[in-house]
Amino acid sequence: MTTTAHRRASGPRPTADGTGGRQAAGRAPLSGVLWLVWRQHRLVLGVLLAGAAATAVWCAVLRGRMAEVIDAHHLAGCSMISLVPHCADTQEAVIAFRSEFGSSLKLVETGLFLLPALIGLFLGAPLVARELETGTHQLVLTQSVGPLRWLAAKLALPAAFVLTAVSGLSAVFAWLWQVGGDEVSGSYWYSTLGFGALGPVPVAYALLGLAVGVLTGLLLRRTVASMAATLAATVVVQLAFQQLRPALLPVATSRFGLGTAIQAPDSGWVQGQGYLTRAGERLTGDDMGCAPNGDYAGCLRSHDVTGQFLDQHPVSHHWPLAWIESGLVLALALLVTVLVFRVMRRRHG
Structure with a gap:
């Protein structure tokens, strides 16, 4: 009896991730925190990936339908009023094309344009703010993982999911845009929605939204307040770059x-x-x-x-402008990330 009681008293103890000491001993501290981050945020991350996959499938179907109509009526390169010889009698067909596919294309553009703000709002802001607000971060920090390694895990896993999902969506949308973008659909590359949905631009803004959300969470320590501040900051940055965009490259x-x-x-x-x-x-x-x-x-x-x-x-000029703006946004995201770790070090060591 004494031996049994001694073994139970000195046996594996529950850790912050809910596993026993024997299981935790076989796992590196950082990987254990990554597993914990996945357990905490698997719903939001799963919805992000599932939504990206569903949207990609829908875009592939939409691209096929648009290509059939364009080929059948010879609409490639045509607009409602065009000087191209082969577009002389295609005005009614272009109008019909825009009526059938314009709203669908606009919906995808709008979703990709708003996605960075939504990522900052529902993923970045609650990522740390909820832990600080409820005090559950104290349990994690009492384990063998320090505050900076905990924060690194908190950022790394969502950033990997965001990078994968948004990059895939941006690539699929660019593939769709090759068929029905610009002249035929009337949705041009330089429009606010078109530019914000194409190429590296939505990826850069999504990573910035995530970083801004984590920073506001660290500073405000309240989930709802952090979400509001993240939304406001993301909108301000996007509006500022919309004004700066024409000057990024000589006309x-x-x-x-x-x-x-x-x-x-x-x-x-x-x-x-x-x-x-x-x-x-x-x-x-x-x-x-x-x-x-x-x-x-x-x-x-x-x-x-x-x-x-x-x-x-x-x-x-589209792609040079897109890469220049994305580089500036990524630099800003890196700066915000550095501020996140400085704030964490100052407040929690």
């Missing part, structure tokens, strides 16, 4: 004679147009004050106007 300038009608391509992101003087000065109609119903030609001569200009970002 391409085209020059025209006075008698030439300026025709910007449908895929071009127009940034400005106006008149050129003999000295090279740029003027707009507002600058000159020429009345349309007056002697407009005489007014142009009085300002020594010799030609016209058009500033735009052509479609070839």
Whole structure:
């Protein structure tokens, strides 16, 4: 009896992850915390992956249907008003195409554009804030895992899931965009939703949203307050980059004679147009004050106007702009992550 009682008293004790000491002894401390993070957040992470997989399947089906319609009516490269010869009689077909597929394409764009904010709101903000609010972090920190290693595990596993899910969705959407994007659908690459859903942009913003959510959780220590602050910060960052985006790359300038009608391509992101003087000065109609119903030609001569200009970002600027903005956003995400670990070290050692 004495031997049995002694073995029970000195046997495996429950740890923070709910396993016995023998099981925990066979697992490295950090991997044990990763398992605990998975157990705590497997519902949200599972929903993220399942939603990404379902959306990818739906996009594949949508792409097939769109490709059939475009091939049947020869709509590739056509818009509602196009100067391309083979698009002369396709206006009604383009209108029908946009009526059938426009809302579906817009729905995918909107989902990818909002996904970074949703990740920060429902994954990043509660990730640490809930632990601090309920005090359950104290149990974990009493184990062999230090606060910084605990935080690293808390960030690493969700970041891996976010990177996998959003990268896959972005790639599938780019594959869908190749068929029905831009001219045919009327949803252009430079639109707020289109740019935010294509290429590396949603991936960078998703990682930033996750990092911002964890930082607000550490600072505010309240789940609901952290969610609100994360949403506000994510919106502010996205709005700031929307204003900065046109200046990330020099525009391409085209020059025209006075008698030439300026025709910007449908895929071009127009940034400005106006008149050129003999000295090279740029003027707009507002600058000159020429009345349309007056002697407009005489007014142009009085300002020594010799030609016209058009500033735009052509479609070839899309990927450079996307990578530049994504690099800046990722740098910001890295900075926020560094702040997260500094705050953790200062408050919890």
